[in-house]
Amino acid sequence: MSSLTQTVSALSGVGEALAAKLARLRIEQVADLLFHLPLRYQDRTRITPIATLRAGHEAVVEGEVAASDVVKGRRRSLLVRLKDGSGILSLRFFHFAPAQQQQFQAGARVRCFGEARAGATGLEIYHPEYRLLKADDTPVEEHLTPIYPTTEGLHQSRLRSLIAQALRLLDSDAASLPDWLPTGLRERFHLPELHASLRYLHEPPPEADIERLAEGRHPAQRRLAMEELLAHQLSLRQVRLRIQADGAPSLPSGRSLQARFLTQLPFPLTGAQQRVLDEIGHDLECPRPMLRLVQGDVGSGKTVVAAMAALQAIAGGCQAAMMAPTEILAEQHYRTFRDWLTPLGIEVAWLAGKLKGKARLDAKAAIQDGRAQMVVGTHALFQGDVHFQRLGLAIVDEQHRFGVHQRLALREKGEAGGLTPHQLVMTATPIPRTLAMSAYADLDVSVIDELPPGRTPVQTVAVPDERRPEVVTRIRQACAQGRQAYWVCTLIEESDALQCQAAEATREELTDALPELAIGLVHGRMKAADKADVMAAFKAGELDLLVATTVIEVGVDVPNASLMIIENPERLGLSQLHQLRGRVGRGSTESYCVLLYHPPLSAHSRERLAVMRETGDGFRIAEKDLELRGPGEVLGTRQTGLAQLKIADLERDRDLLERISALAVALLDEAPEASEPLIRRWLGEEAGRYGQV
Structure with a gap:
């Protein structure tokens, strides 16, 4: 060793x-x-004359002790007066031992380092680092003194x-x-x-x-950042090669089935949807697994794209599975797919944690014997007792909410039949291109960058919460015109219990203020079945106003809702606000989003809310979110591993990312044997996990 x-x-x-x-x-x-x-x-490499010291500056000072006394003020302190021929400076210690007082005898020579600040006796340094000098003492430091990230007790x-x-x-x-x-x-x-x-x-x-150096722009820092990003890029490429080394079912186009499906849709596909479908169709025809990420802003029609891909798999004699992160969203997808595909003679099965007893056994049997050609569910699809007859396509919605292991588990469901299923990953959280190049280097990326005709942009306003009564009046007016509204409660505490209490209190308050309206409540601690019932009632128009926590962030589709109030928006990330806002503006009526903030706002919060007012472009919002909050937050929980970078910083080093791809290709071409040790150096234990997925 x-x-x-x-x-x-x-x-x-x-x-x-x-x-x-x-x-x-x-x-x-x-x-x-x-x-x-x-x-x-x-910088401890030079000694600064006391006379040239300035308040707020760190410096090394050397001098002779003129006097030292324990002084009583609001706090007892040891005050040492130091002179160097150019002036006098005080060193002040609030925590000191008797032995320390003995060290500072008049005439002793002392070298110290610290930040000068204006004090009761003129310039003072509190608790400096110091040492007593001997006649033959060493010169000052030869290089700049590093300050390292540390931990308690080190x-x-x-x-x-x-x-x-x-x-x-x-x-x-x-x-x-x-x-x-x-x-x-x-x-x-x-x-x-x-x-x-x-x-x-x-x-x-x-x-x-x-x-x-402080900005991280020195060539030596850039060299290490580049090597770290390269290791991540290589690990993801390795993953991709490993998956694509397996065979996948070659699925010829299901054009006739897809054409029958399109005739029943009340709208034509957009150009962007068609372009992305061509890319997916080409991938599915190949005998190696598709690994594709489809990004599309809120309401861009990703579900239709997923359905068309599923039809190509079904036409090729395979099953397709779609997995969503919450039961609300999974059930909504199930209903949509059932309405779309049943008329085509395709059986759609549904599997979630709440499905119990005989219904669950029936669903599992239909999946296992292949009667269910389309399966929709939550992570219940990963469980060991769920077996597919021939899974050809796995669609994962809102990828950043799933761990890497879960994607692997779904892939294994298809491997039982000797083939790896194609993977289609979808997200409505636009990921800035710089991040997508790093976090999803193992996936091909398609973007649906066009909204269907008839979608109206949502007008966004920011209102301080002292104007709450006006906002309540606004809800009354909208509902009187036959529209529906959302009121979203957010709390800074992560506690589910507190979030739910806040939502319950808000609902009571609004019920008192708006007795003529039917008001529903949805929060994270309700049983899945109860949540689904409330959502169904809201969708059916039986409720005028829905009070909710952020559980409704993704995928809930109620075209008649035209007003969204978000409380304390300053506590949420921009991408999350954009997701919530996307719950309205889904029909042809003009829609509004009211950001009900609690003043005073910091400059940072003001800047964030201004972005929400100025643009409805999810990609611009995601870029701004990345700039303001960093990559770990934008990608959702630290699923990618990239959020665990040691030296590189995706925001600061974004200009390196283009070069990283070229460097990865060159290294694999010229020194392929270096790939594995580089990955090990930077990812350590993570390297094995990446290799698995």
């Missing part, structure tokens, strides 16, 4: 307790210390000394950390060498550009 692949316990001074703290920072091997990069740097000085040990081991055993990018490739992509980059980032020279 090389010196850098040993566990950190091999370093001097690392016992069990320290190893446990390092593990919290994902530092387990010595080499991990080298990739634990500083957050920022301090001090910067300890981390620095461990990283210094790791750098010495790198010097003595350079071969134990190979640079997997060949020299020719590095030169072509203008990337510095690995060891030089690591050394520079841990020990930048005094003349280094601190601002550029």
Whole structure:
């Protein structure tokens, strides 16, 4: 075993307790210390004369103790007066031991570092880092001082000394950390060498550009970010190759079945739907698994595209399955598919957690013997007791809500028949192109970028909550005209219980204010059957107003609803607000979304709500969301693994992503043996998980 692949316990001074703290920072091997990069740097390479110090600046100061006293104020403190010939500065300690007071004898020489601030005695440094100087003491630091991400009980000085040990081991055993990018490739992509980059980032020279380092734009940082993004890209390509090495059913076009389906639709397909269908159709005809992501804004007609793809699979003698993240959405898809496909003589089965007893057994039997050619459900479709006769196409709706393992489980349902099903992944959460290139590098991406004719843009207004009575009047007017409305309650607490209490209280308040209206309630703690009943009543027009938590975010389709009130919109991400707003404007009536916010708003919140007012374009909103909240939030829970980047930052390094694809192709062409170790270096345990999916 090389010196850098040993566990950190091999370093001097690392016992069990320290190893446990390092593990919290994902530092387990010595080499991990080298990739634990500083957050920022301090310049301790020069001594600043006291006279030139400015409040708010960090500096190294050296001088002689003129006096030291314990002073009583609101808090007792040790005050040390330090002079250097140019001026006098105070060092103030609120926490000190008697021994410390003894150190600061008049005449002692002290070097200290800290931030100067205006205090009771002029410029003061609170709790500086300091050391007493001896006659033969060392000069100042030779390089900028790194400040590392740390964890409770692990001090910067300890981390620095461990990283210094790791750098010495790198010097003595350079071969134990190979640079997997060949020299020719590095030169072509203008990337510095690995060891030089690591050394520079841990020990930048005094003349280094601190601002550029703070922004993460230094070539040494970009080299490591590029290598990390490359490892993720390679792992996803590996996944793709692994899946596509399996055979898939070749499904010739089901044109006659699709044509019969289209004649019963009350609207023609848009050009964008047709283009995406051509891409899917071509994939399904190939004898290797389709892996395609279809992105389409709210209301762009993704469900029709899914139905057309399912018909191609059914015409080819296979079953198609569609999986949705919630029972409300799955049941809605089931009803839609049943209404569309039953007239074509196709049996549609439904499977969800709430289906019990004989109904469940019947559904499972129909899926197993192939009578059910189209199956719609929730993650209940993954359960071990569900068997398909010949699954040819798996459609996953709202992919970012499903874990990677769940997609794998659905794939395995088809493998029982010796073939891997084609996969069609759909999302109404537009994913910025930069993110899609990284997070979904294993999928081909299609975009439905056109709304069907007759959809009216939703007018969005932001209103402070002191104008709540006006909003209530607005609901009364809309419902008097035969329209319906949503009132969405959001709470900053993640607690389901509190969210539901808020929704229940809001419903009572609105029932008092609007006694003439029928008001329903839907929240996450209701039984699935009760939720479905309320949604069905709302869809049937039996309810005028629906009070709900964000459970209605995705897929609920009530064309008669033309008014949406979202409380506390400042607490939700832009993409989520856009999803909620998409519940209205589904018919031809002018629709409105009222963002009922709680003032005062921060500048950040004002900017976000302004975006919602200015545009209905989901892709623009997603780009802005990425800029304001970061990739982990935009992709939904950290399903992609990309949210766990150590060094790269998808927003900051988005300009690298185009080059990453080219670099991945070049590396696989010129040094394919480097792919596996690169993936292992950056993904560690994750690498195995990626390889599985």
